[in-house]
Amino acid sequence: MALNAIKIHNLTINPPVFLAPLAGITDGPFRRIVKKFPVGMVFSEMLSTQAVVRENKKTLKMAKFYPEERPFAIQIMGSNPEFMRDSAMKFQDLGASIIDINMGCPQSKVIKTFSGAALLKDLKLAEIIIKQVKKSIKIPLSIKIRLGWDEKSFVHTEIARIAEDNGVDLITVHGRTRSQFFSGQANWEEIKKVKERVKIPVIANGDIISPETAKKCLESSQADGIMVGRGAIGRPWLFDSIVKYLQTGEISPEPSNEEKFFIITEHLNNIESHYNYPISVFLSRKHAAWHTKRSENGSAIRDKIHRATSINEIRDLLKSFFYSA
Numbered sequence: 001m002a003l004n005a006i007k008i009h010n011l012t013i014n015p016p017v018f019l020a021p022l023a024g025i026t027d028g029p030f031r032r033i034v035k036k037f038p039v040g041m042v043f044s045e046m047l048s049t050q051a052v053v054r055e056n057k058k059t060l061k062m063a064k065f066y067p068e069e070r071p072f073a074i075q076i077m078g079s080n081p082e083f084m085r086d087s088a089m090k091f092q093d094l095g096a097s098i099i100d101i102n103m104g105c106p107q108s109k110v111i112k113t114f115s116g117a118a119l120l121k122d123l124k125l126a127e128i129i130i131k132q133v134k135k136s137i138k139i140p141l142s143i144k145i146r147l148g149w150d151e152k153s154f155v156h157t158e159i160a161r162i163a164e165d166n167g168v169d170l171i172t173v174h175g176r177t178r179s180q181f182f183s184g185q186a187n188w189e190e191i192k193k194v195k196e197r198v199k200i201p202v203i204a205n206g207d208i209i210s211p212e213t214a215k216k217c218l219e220s221s222q223a224d225g226i227m228v229g230r231g232a233i234g235r236p237w238l239f240d241s242i243v244k245y246l247q248t249g250e251i252s253p254e255p256s257n258e259e260k261f262f263i264i265t266e267h268l269n270n271i272e273s274h275y276n277y278p279i280s281v282f283l284s285r286k287h288a289a290w291h292t293k294r295s296e297n298g299s300a301i302r303d304k305i306h307r308a309t310s311i312n313e314i315r316d317l318l319k320s321f322f323y324s325a
């Protein structure tokens with residue numbers, strides 16, 4: 001299957017396989033690990049533009065990225081067009097490769113502020129936001145949407161047309177509605193309708209958890225690329241097997257335990273250098289536990305990991321686990 005690079009102005013995204021934004025998970029340390037594998041673009045977690053304009057330190061830290069992450073998308077979330085514009089300009093100045101607008105977050109606290117998936121119910125506001133942001137930045141602009149609010153109100157093709165007409169350069173579609181949250185199966189066929197409606201690159205998202213599902217998703221959606229979220233949690237090497245399979249049809253073996261330990265150790269090192277104690281330990285516990293999730297006999301080690309009080313202790317636990325397994 002051809003996996004053609006996506007070109008937007010002078011930005012090349014190759015391969016067209018993206019790491020999804022996952023709030024609380026796809027932070028700098030995780031994205032750096034993911035970038036060891038073939039991933040064309042990574043995204044920041046969604047950043048509240050209310051918090052950005054107030055210069056909230058925690059939010060601005062979430063926008064920090066490392067050179068090896070390029071091309072790097074910063075995702076902004078909000079409903080105030082001026083805040084969205086100002087935040088986009090700020091992140092352009094900080095070196096983002098692309099600005100992405102969140103139009104899909106289903107959480108009630110986000111919806112209450114008329115942001116995220118709430119914009120799927122107010123296409124006029126969505127258009128105003130797109131216009132404001134687009135005219136204020138020189139770097140590419142993308143949006144990330146769901147199919148609609150619920151099954152009776154699909155707006156994916158309409159919002160895609162609005163986006164394209166207003167200069168949006170790329171669109172990612174999560175094949176679910178807001179009402180579904182994360183239940184049911186992502187509808188990749190509906191994503192194809194967006195592909196048929198616009199000429200800008202379309203990225204398909206939802207339930208890609210293996211090389212085979214990646215291929216099926218691309219075939220059903222006819223999209224230009226794919227975005228993987230939950231499937232990569234604790235398993236950043238998934239990108240390697242997906243891209244190899246799409247290019248050659250071959251299923252690559254899982255990394256050996258030694259290889260996994262090496263990758264996980266590097267991830268913990270990244271966490272240690274990015275965060276202060278004790279946040280660094282809390283996050284290391286969380287990610288280390290995920291890294292053992294799909295391994296046999298992982299539950300006993302996870303209990304110990306959850307009680308660990310230092311990153312060194314977590315490293316030692318993982319070492320004994322992966323080298324004795």
Ligand SMILES: Cc1cc2nc3c(=O)[nH]c(=O)nc-3n(C[C@H](O)[C@H](O)[C@H](O)COP(=O)(O)O)c2cc1C
Pocket residue numbers: 020021022023024025044045046075102103104105144174205206207208227228229230231
């Ligand atoms: C814990 C979690 C956090 C998420 N955070 C974001 C976010 O910050 N921005 C966003 O656009 N989507 C967010 N999403 C949605 C994902 O990016 C993605 O669209 C969705 O999980 C479907 O893809 P997947 O099946 O590959 O995970 C989040 C999803 C989860 C489970």
